[in-house]
Amino acid sequence: AQSVTQLGSHVSVSEGALVLLRCNYSSSVPPYLFWYVQYPNQGLQLLLKYTTGATLVKGINGFEAEFKKSETSFHLTKPSAHMSDAAEYFCAVSDQAGTALIFGKGTTLSVSS
Amino acid sequence: KAGVTQTPRYLIKTRGQQVTLSCSPISGHRSVSWYQQTPGQGLQFLFEYFSETQRNKGNFPGRFSGRQFSNSRSEMNVSTLELGDSALYLCASSLGYRETEAFFGQGTRLTVV
Numbered sequence: 001a002q003s004v005t006q007l008g009s010h011v012s013v014s015e016g017a018l019v020l021l022r023c024n025y026s027s028s029v030p031p032y033l034f035w036y037v038q039y040p041n042q043g044l045q046l047l048l049k050y051t052t053g054a055t056l057v058k059g060i061n062g063f064e065a066e067f068k069k070s071e072t073s074f075h076l077t078k079p080s081a082h083m084s085d086a087a088e089y090f091c092a093v094s095d096q097a098g099t100a101l102i103f104g105k106g107t108t109l110s111v112s113s
Numbered sequence: 114k115a116g117v118t119q120t121p122r123y124l125i126k127t128r129g130q131q132v133t134l135s136c137s138p139i140s141g142h143r144s145v146s147w148y149q150q151t152p153g154q155g156l157q158f159l160f161e162y163f164s165e166t167q168r169n170k171g172n173f174p175g176r177f178s179g180r181q182f183s184n185s186r187s188e189m190n191v192s193t194l195e196l197g198d199s200a201l202y203l204c205a206s207s208l209g210y211r212e213t214e215a216f217f218g219q220g221t222r223l224t225v226v
């Protein structure tokens with residue numbers, strides 16, 4: 001069975017600081033990995049995804065993530081936080097058989113000026 | 114082009130009633146998935162439809178059901194509502210079955226009183 005663990009339910013950074021949101025997964029098959037962002041009272045927006053190929057994935061809004069199979073991790077980073085990055089972030093995994101996503105519990109990112 | 118449209122956005126129902134939620138996928142998308150989001154359980158997969166057939170189902174009781182129409186629009190129904198069914202219900206559409214990228218709607222906020 002697949003699962004996702006997001007370390008830290010709440011992360012606070014200063015504007016301009018590095019953003020690091022941690023995600024570890026468990027999967028018995030090569031995983032598809034995703035990061036989604038959710039703003040208050042909104043749906044989910046895809047930031048980036050890893051399917052196959054290059055392990056460093058670049059997404060929208062300056063975010064990127066690196067798939068590390070040996071560490072079963074897919075951490076999300078952004079070099080410099082903006083106030084507009086404040087939101088909830090979800091890491092998700094799916095197997096190759098379909099699109100059913102298994103989500104982590106989410107990490108709320110706060111950005112202070 | 115228009116995104117995923119979910120109606121209604123907000124709904125208040127009484128315990129024991131039933132409710133139907135609607136989802137119109139992105140034009141040309143043929144796969145629709147449903148997710149339940151609650152503070153306690155997070156995001157959980159309900160079911161996925163493709164070509165009017167349920168392809169995948171999450172671990173929810175039979176009170177939760179869905180269907181997909183020939184134009185790919187989907188509805189989900191919850192019968193005999195319980196207080197614990199209060200949640201944000203999210204619909205996601207994909208181009209086809211087993212596509213890796215899902216686009217989410219803004220959700221329907223269901224409150225059961």
